[in-house]
Amino acid sequence: IAEAHGISSLYMASDTSFSPRYDSSRVRSRLEWSCIMHTLKSKIIVTFTSVSLLIIVSLSILFNFSIDNIFKQYAFEQQKKQIEEIIIQVNEQYLEGTGLYDIDGLEVIGNAALQNGIIVHVQTINKEIDWDISRHKAEECKIVLQHAERNMHSRYPNFQGSYTEKRYDLTYNDNVTGYLTVGYYGPYSLDDNELMLINTLNRSLIGLGVIFLFIAIVLGVLITKNITTPITSVIQTSKKIAAGDYGTQTQESPNTKETAELIASVNAMSLALEKKEQQKKYITADVAHELRTPLNNLQSQMEAMIDKVWEPTTERLQSCYDEILRLIRIVLQLQELNRLESNFLQLEKSKFDFSELCESILYNFEIKAKQKDIRLINQLPAPAPVYGDLQCLKQCMVNLMSNAIKYTGREGTVIIRYQQVNNRILLQIQDTGEGIPNEDLPYLFERFYRVDISRSQKTGGMGIGLSITKAIVEAHGGTISVESHVNIGSTFTISLPKE
Numbered sequence: 001i002a003e004a005h006g007i008s009s010l011y012m013a014s015d016t017s018f019s020p021r022y023d024s025s026r027v028r029s030r031l032e033w034s035c036i037m038h039t040l041k042s043k044i045i046v047t048f049t050s051v052s053l054l055i056i057v058s059l060s061i062l063f064n065f066s067i068d069n070i071f072k073q074y075a076f077e078q079q080k081k082q083i084e085e086i087i088i089q090v091n092e093q094y095l096e097g098t099g100l101y102d103i104d105g106l107e108v109i110g111n112a113a114l115q116n117g118i119i120v121h122v123q124t125i126n127k128e129i130d131w132d133i134s135r136h137k138a139e140e141c142k143i144v145l146q147h148a149e150r151n152m153h154s155r156y157p158n159f160q161g162s163y164t165e166k167r168y169d170l171t172y173n174d175n176v177t178g179y180l181t182v183g184y185y186g187p188y189s190l191d192d193n194e195l196m197l198i199n200t201l202n203r204s205l206i207g208l209g210v211i212f213l214f215i216a217i218v219l220g221v222l223i224t225k226n227i228t229t230p231i232t233s234v235i236q237t238s239k240k241i242a243a244g245d246y247g248t249q250t251q252e253s254p255n256t257k258e259t260a261e262l263i264a265s266v267n268a269m270s271l272a273l274e275k276k277e278q279q280k281k282y283i284t285a286d287v288a289h290e291l292r293t294p295l296n297n298l299q300s301q302m303e304a305m306i307d308k309v310w311e312p313t314t315e316r317l318q319s320c321y322d323e324i325l326r327l328i329r330i331v332l333q334l335q336e337l338n339r340l341e342s343n344f345l346q347l348e349k350s351k352f353d354f355s356e357l358c359e360s361i362l363y364n365f366e367i368k369a370k371q372k373d374i375r376l377i378n379q380l381p382a383p384a385p386v387y388g389d390l391q392c393l394k395q396c397m398v399n400l401m402s403n404a405i406k407y408t409g410r411e412g413t414v415i416i417r418y419q420q421v422n423n424r425i426l427l428q429i430q431d432t433g434e435g436i437p438n439e440d441l442p443y444l445f446e447r448f449y450r451v452d453i454s455r456s457q458k459t460g461g462m463g464i465g466l467s468i469t470k471a472i473v474e475a476h477g478g479t480i481s482v483e484s485h486v487n488i489g490s491t492f493t494i495s496l497p498k499e
């Protein structure tokens with residue numbers, strides 16, 4: 001777009017010479033640069049995938065960490081419960097009369113505890129009973145402890161575990177009757193089922209992660225496609241515009257507010273460039289036409305006089321002189337516009353009374369207005385102070401007034417107004433003329449723009465007056481606007497800063 005704008009401004013700047021300069025090397029180098037850069041599509045996909053991957057990996061680590069913590073907590077709780085259960089069971093084996101423990105019972109409890117990885121050792125106070133399962137089933141105990149160690153290392157390779165023992169008092173009616181020593185691989189261990197559950201959860205997590213990543217990539221591609229398709233379309237249009245195919249429109253339907261605005265502005269720019277291009281063609285034709293008519297008249301009249309077909313009477317010479325004046329007026333207007341638009345305008349600002357200025361203007365237009373029975377209404381307060389270049393602003397008012405009378409039919413009205421609004425001064429010329437169609441309003445102040453070419457040619461206009469007016473107003477730091485309705489009339493408003 002910037003490219004197209006760049007080209008358009010170069011193009012417009014060369015209007016006066018009618019030779020468009022197209023800086024192709026600049027365009028080429030920018031295109032080369034854009035090739036080196038990544039495409040928007042790949043950038044969005046890579047970013048989207050990286051962010052998704054990062055989220056999934058972070059969540060996995062967090063989840064993994066939580067699972068391990070939960071299981072660790074669970075293992076500690078389980079172990080505590082099991083030991084408490086063993087203490088209760090061993091206490092129940094106490095034989096009150098003998099002060100000993102039922103060995104068969106201890107054997108059942110010890111075997112059951114061994115299944116859970118706990119090695120039981122029971123001793124009475126006087127060591128009459130010293131039952132230790134590791135003595136009876138030394139090999140099995142070793143296998144159980146090794147199994148627990150293997151389990152823990154399979155899950156946590158750096159697990160710092162070792163054989164751990166804890167001693168508890170055995171009591172009967174609040175009297176210590178013996179001691180229970182439990183040994184296990186600690187500080188905690190996970191059995192086969194718990195380990196299987198953790199591993200299954202982990203595998204599911206990895207599976208879910210892969211599925212989410214896949215979904216994220218698919219979503220990324222879809223979203224990217226959604227975003228880039230209209231942009232690609234706009235790029236194609238811009239390239240066509242840059243190649244001079246003005247008026248090309250992007251047909252892609254937008255899916256976001258931004259792309260809608262982008263498409264709308266590029267389409268509008270394309271139409272504006274097309275209109276400008278047409279303008280330029282018209283300008284050449286118009287200038288040629290405007291110059292040709294008086295030159296043809298002069299040529300034929302002079303030829304007739306040289307060939308003695310016509311006598312060189314004062315009337316005929318006057319007619320030739322009028323044509324020369326017309327030519328001079330056209331050239332002067334073109335020169336004036338060129339001067340104003342080239343920023344050579346030196347304003348001689350002073351404070352003056354606008355109503356005095358308008359009185360003389362109204363006086364000058366009185367005859368023209370009378371010829372068409374147009375009422376000239378002066379709505380100016382006295383004094384109406386304005387700070388600006390008197391001669392330049394006079395020229396503006398003459399242009400607007402002349403148009404108002406030119407484009408207003410018989411028995412119409414032209415009103416001239418002055419208002420002060422905040423820090424600005426509004427100068428208005430309103431007419432009840434034929435008005436200007438809406439589609440022409442945006443181009444009205446462009447040079448050589450004429451709403452109806454045949455109409456303007458009849459009225460002798462070249463479409464320069466309003467461009468000159470606009471250039472003068474802008475040199476004053478002001479603005480000019482128009483409100484118009486066909487067959488109702490137009491109001492031109494000049495807004496100037498007070499000081």
Ligand code: ADP
Nearest residue numbers: 403404407435450451456461462463464465466
């Ligand atoms: P021109 O010398 O052709 O009048 P201008 O720049 O003054 O050139 O005006 C440009 C065009 O704007 C005119 O050709 C005319 O069609 C239109 N225009 C300007 N003023 C009025 C108006 N008061 N009412 C209707 N049309 C107007």
